[in-house]
Amino acid sequence: MYDMAVMWDWIAFSVRWLHVITAMAWIGASFFFIALDLGLRKASNMPTGVHGEEWQVHGGGFYHIQKYLVAPENMPEHLIWHKWQSYITWVSGAALLMIVYWVGGELFLLDPTKADLALWQGIIISAGSLIIGWLAYDYMCKSKLGEQPTLLMLLLFVILVVMAWGYNQIFTGRAALLHLGAFTATIMTANVFFQIMPNQRIVVADLKAGRTPDAKYGKIAKLRSTHNNYLTLPVVFLMLSNHYPLAFATEYAWIIASLIFLTGVTIRHYFNTMHSTGKGPNWTWLVTVILMLVIAWLSSAGTGETWEDAQARDLTPYEQRYAAADGFEDAYIAVAGNCSMCHSREPSWPGIRWAPRGVYLETEGDVARHASQIYMHAGVSAAMPPPNAIQMDAQARADIVAWVREVRAGS
Numbered sequence: 435m436y437d438m439a440v441m442w443d444w445i446a447f448s449v450r451w452l453h454v455i456t457a458m459a460w461i462g463a464s465f466f467f468i469a470l471d472l473g474l475r476k477a478s479n480m481p482t483g484v485h486g487e488e489w490q491v492h493g494g495g496f497y498h499i500q501k502y503l504v505a506p507e508n509m510p511e512h513l514i515w516h517k518w519q520s521y522i523t524w525v526s527g528a529a530l531l532m533i534v535y536w537v538g539g540e541l542f543l544l545d546p547t548k549a550d551l552a553l554w555q556g557i558i559i560s561a562g563s564l565i566i567g568w569l570a571y572d573y574m575c576k577s578k579l580g581e582q583p584t585l586l587m588l589l590l591f592v593i594l595v596v597m598a599w600g601y602n603q604i605f606t607g608r609a610a611l612l613h614l615g616a617f618t619a620t621i622m623t624a625n626v627f628f629q630i631m632p633n634q635r636i637v638v639a640d641l642k643a644g645r646t647p648d649a650k651y652g653k654i655a656k657l658r659s660t661h662n663n664y665l666t667l668p669v670v671f672l673m674l675s676n677h678y679p680l681a682f683a684t685e686y687a688w689i690i691a692s693l694i695f696l697t698g699v700t701i702r703h704y705f706n707t708m709h710s711t712g713k714g715p716n717w718t719w720l721v722t723v724i725l726m727l728v729i730a731w732l733s734s735a736g737t738g739e740t741w742e743d744a745q746a747r748d749l750t751p752y753e754q755r756y757a758a759a760d761g762f763e764d765a766y767i768a769v770a771g772n773c774s775m776c777h778s779r780e781p782s783w784p785g786i787r788w789a790p791r792g793v794y795l796e797t798e799g800d801v802a803r804h805a806s807q808i809y810m811h812a813g814v815s816a817a818m819p820p821p822n823a824i825q826m827d828a829q830a831r832a833d834i835v836a837w838v839r840e841v842r843a844g845s
Contacts, residue, residue, distance in 0.1 A: 453526035460519035472709035524623035540752040598688035607682035615672030625658035668698040679792030680733040756802035761837035768830035809838040
């Protein structure tokens with residue numbers, strides 16, 4: 435019988451691949467149109483209704499692009515809508531969140547040292563926060579705050595800081611930063627689905643019916659597009675953060691995430707200004723570097739869980755199930771002897787100061803908690819430990835495989 439754990443891992447990999455591909459398409463299109471919009475220039479003899487034009491060269495050809503503030507007098511037969519990149523990015527991201535943080539919630543989502551929650555409670559908080567976040571943001575945009583874009587952006591930043599702190603009080607550090615990214619990405623995609631695209635459809639319908647479109651629809655879409663522009667880079671950072679324990683495995687992870695949103699503003703302000711005027715404000719790079727230095731300092735300022743704390747902590751039901759299984763002792767010896775020199779709270783391997791990906795494999799609770807990861811990386815595959823570090827013998831890998839399959843056979 436085919437190992438379902440292997441199949442499940444490939445499903446997760448495939449969904450992640452799709453997510454990355456569509457995210458590149460969405461972000462690339464977004465950045466292109468922002469640069470295009472800011473780089474438009476006035477020219478003589480432009481058609482009626484044209485706000486500006488731009489000439490570009492790429493791939494050996496020249497492109498002449500014109501922008502209508504509302505719409506052309508006659509609607510072209512062939513009209514490209516840029517929407518599917520956003521939708522598929524969000525759908526694939528939501529699927530990946532469910533696969534990793536809901537199905538694997540006992541390992542990746544919940545932190546019993548922070549909050550005593552059942553998995554179903556964590557899942558409700560996970561999903562509910564994304565929905566409530568969008569509704570609150572949408573309400574603010576439709577209120578009088580929508581007429582004060584700077585104040586609205588400041589309030590949005592405050593909300594993101596509060597959410598960063600709140601997620602960090604409940605979830606693992608890895609899940610907290612990932613959910614903050616999902617929270618922000620949900621706002622961005624919902625902007626496209628509920629506001630930008632519907633308003634563009636209204637304009638197209640008016641044109642086809644011979645009516646003059648109301649310019650307010652373009653204004654609404656512009657506000658949401660601007661927010662998406664400034665939120666893009668922080669979302670990319672948060673989605674990558676799960677690979678770097680210095681970002682998520684610290685008590686100051688929520689502050690790090692908050693500061694990253696400020697770097698998104700400084701970086702995008704530079705490029706937006708450069709696209710508009712031909713020269714960007716260099717002070718933004720100094721501010722960005724200072725923010726990153728503060729982030730780097732915060733990443734190692736937290737104390738974290740000590741070995742003594744880990745030993746004293748009671749095992750969760752998930753951990754107890756794996757620790758009580760036949761073959762656990764042999765598997766634990768295999769892991770401790772081949773992995774703990776790097777995957778410890780104070781690594782002894784030369785050149786390694788923090789456990790890779792924040793995974794500790796010292797105590798029995800550690801090994802039981804990460805059973806699935808150990809099984810995939812050091813059992814059915816030889817990804818770990820690195821072959822140029824330690825040659826893990828075949829019997830040790832067989833012990834790990836037998837232990838995990840014993841647990842799953844009894845489930």
